[in-house]
Amino acid sequence: MGPSALRRGLLFAAAGLVAGGAIARGLPGIGWIAGAVLALAVVAFLLRERGMSPRDASSDDQNEVARALPLVAREVFENLPDPLLLVELSGRIAFANRAMRALVGVGVEKKQVSAVLRTPAVLQAVERTAATGEPASIEFMLHVPVERYYQAYVTRTRDMPQLTALLLHDLTAVKRAEEARADFIANASHELRTPLAAVSGFIDTLRGHAKDDEAAREKFLGIMSVEASRMRRLIDDLLSLTRIEQNEHVPPSGRVDVAGVVRDAAAALGPLAEADKISIAVESAVPESLVTGQRDELIQLFQNLMQNAIKYGKPGGHVWVGISSDDSGHAGRRGIGAMIAITVRDDGEGIPREAIPRLTERFYRVDVKRSRERGGTGLGLAIVKHIVNRHQGRLQVESQAGEGSQFTVFLPAAPARVQTSIAVTELL
Numbered sequence: 001m002g003p004s005a006l007r008r009g010l011l012f013a014a015a016g017l018v019a020g021g022a023i024a025r026g027l028p029g030i031g032w033i034a035g036a037v038l039a040l041a042v043v044a045f046l047l048r049e050r051g052m053s054p055r056d057a058s059s060d061d062q063n064e065v066a067r068a069l070p071l072v073a074r075e076v077f078e079n080l081p082d083p084l085l086l087v088e089l090s091g092r093i094a095f096a097n098r099a100m101r102a103l104v105g106v107g108v109e110k111k112q113v114s115a116v117l118r119t120p121a122v123l124q125a126v127e128r129t130a131a132t133g134e135p136a137s138i139e140f141m142l143h144v145p146v147e148r149y150y151q152a153y154v155t156r157t158r159d160m161p162q163l164t165a166l167l168l169h170d171l172t173a174v175k176r177a178e179e180a181r182a183d184f185i186a187n188a189s190h191e192l193r194t195p196l197a198a199v200s201g202f203i204d205t206l207r208g209h210a211k212d213d214e215a216a217r218e219k220f221l222g223i224m225s226v227e228a229s230r231m232r233r234l235i236d237d238l239l240s241l242t243r244i245e246q247n248e249h250v251p252p253s254g255r256v257d258v259a260g261v262v263r264d265a266a267a268a269l270g271p272l273a274e275a276d277k278i279s280i281a282v283e284s285a286v287p288e289s290l291v292t293g294q295r296d297e298l299i300q301l302f303q304n305l306m307q308n309a310i311k312y313g314k315p316g317g318h319v320w321v322g323i324s325s326d327d328s329g330h331a332g333r334r335g336i337g338a339m340i341a342i343t344v345r346d347d348g349e350g351i352p353r354e355a356i357p358r359l360t361e362r363f364y365r366v367d368v369k370r371s372r373e374r375g376g377t378g379l380g381l382a383i384v385k386h387i388v389n390r391h392q393g394r395l396q397v398e399s400q401a402g403e404g405s406q407f408t409v410f411l412p413a414a415p416a417r418v419q420t421s422i423a424v425t426e427l428l
Contacts, residue, residue: 085166087113089130094163103142103168113166122152122166129154130164139171149175187363191234191377195227230377237379241362244297244386251392252294255414258340259289259323265302266321269310277316280306284323290414291340293391298411301387304380305344305407311376313346313404320345326410338413339393345406351399359397360385384409 074095077084083100087093093116096108108116114123125136135155142148149171156164202220210216259282266280273280291298302321309319326339351359355366363378384407388395391411399405 080167082170083168085113085116087126087130087164087166089162089164091127100168122154125152125154126164126166129156130161133161148172184362187378188234188238191363192231195230198227199224234377234379237377237383240300241379241383241386244383244390248386248390251390252292252297254292254294255290256293256295256298257289258291258293258298258342258411259284259286261295261298262302262321262323262342265299265306268299269303269306272307273310273319276310276313278310278313278319280310280319280321282321282323286323286325286340289323289340291391291411292414293411297387297390301384301409302342302344304384305409308380308407309344309346309348309405313348317347337415339410340413341408341410343406343408345404347404350401350403351397351405352401353399356397356399360395 077086077095078097080097080099083103084095084097085093085100086095091112091114093109093111093113096104096116101108104116113126117123119140119142121138121140125138128134129136133156135153137154138152140150140152142150151169151171153167153169154164202224206217206220210220263282266282269280306319306321313319320343322341322343322345324341324343326341351366358364359366360381362382365376365378385395388409388411393412394410396408396410397405398408
């Protein structure tokens with residue numbers, strides 16, 4: 001069997017590698033490892049076809065394999081999305097793919113695996129699998145350069161035990177989602193517990209020594225009404241956020257006049273603005289402001305932004321809302337097409353620069369006391385972020401202390417409708 005046969009065999013191995021990943025989409029690490037084992041097994045099979053085992057292969061035969069392997073298998077391994085190492089029995093690294101080099105650095109081949117990966121549990125798993133042939137799967141964490149979580153899959157083929165495969169699957173996004181969910185539950189329970197405790201305390205007081213005190217009763221009932229309203233707003237925002245997140249992966253398909261949406265949102269907030277003597281001005285610089293979107297969600301989005309501008313703007317000040325075409329080049333880079341920019345600007349105190357990256361986090365507030373006094377739940381901008389994501393748009397925040405804040409939403413413009421004419425022939 002010549003090199004051409006080896007190349008054909010390795011081509012099948014590459015196909016097996018891809019198939020392994022596709023078969024185990026729910027367990028990507030196991031899928032790719034299965035493909036890697038298959039690739040190595042094919043090499044072993046081709047050697048057996050020549051009447052020998054991999055252990056008994058001559059140096060010429062091994063060199064032939066070494067020459068053929070890079071033609072297909074190495075290229076496939078190189079382009080795997082997950083970091084992969086092939087380790088010899090001596091512990092020396094025979095191969096590291098691009099994803100692994102991005103993680104541990106270049107020039108790792110020929111080095112000892114213990115000099116590259118400093119996690120004892122992973123090194124022990126590699127040694128144990130190399131010695132016993134038993135596959136292993138462990139979770140571990142890397143602290144530098146940033147904290148990341150990985151699942152390590154270790155395996156080798158019985159027919160070609162010279163190499164042990166170590167594949168890492170990044171669990172960072174999953175772990176952070178779990179942490180965010182836990183934080184969300186803790187924060188939600190805390191936000192509900194505070195007003196609930198206040199209402200319960202006032203009820204006990206009114207039932208006790210203050211039951212005949214009319215002035216105290218009126219005062220406490222007013223506070224209870226405020227706290228009950230706060231709980232209602234929080235529950236409404238939680239339900240709204242949950243509903244939006246459930247549909248976030250489904251882009252809307254309707255056509256909405258965003259200028260009309262903005263004007264309706266501004267009109268609904270008129271009484272709130274008048275109470276603080278704040279004026280809202282809406283200006284559009286585009287002749288047609290149709291976007292692809294869902295009207296109710298867009299009204300909620302711009303109401304949240306304008307309500308924040310009113311709450312944190314200067315008393316007696318102004319809120320400006322401008323609608324224009326996006327000329328930043330962002331639309332073309334994303335391949336979405338033309339976009340429309342809607343900017344909500346106030347003349348308030350502004351937002352500290354270090355707080356801007358956290359504004360869309362759930363329950364995050366720059367000024368907790370002021371937010372609660374103004375009826376904020378800490379979920380408004382989180383809702384804005386998820387609505388923008390669902391609409392395949394972008395949110396940009398600019399602010400300077402003492403000069404106000406500016407929130408700009410970029411939304412995909414609705415494509416022009418194709419006019420079609422249908423010729424109808426009347427049959428007599």
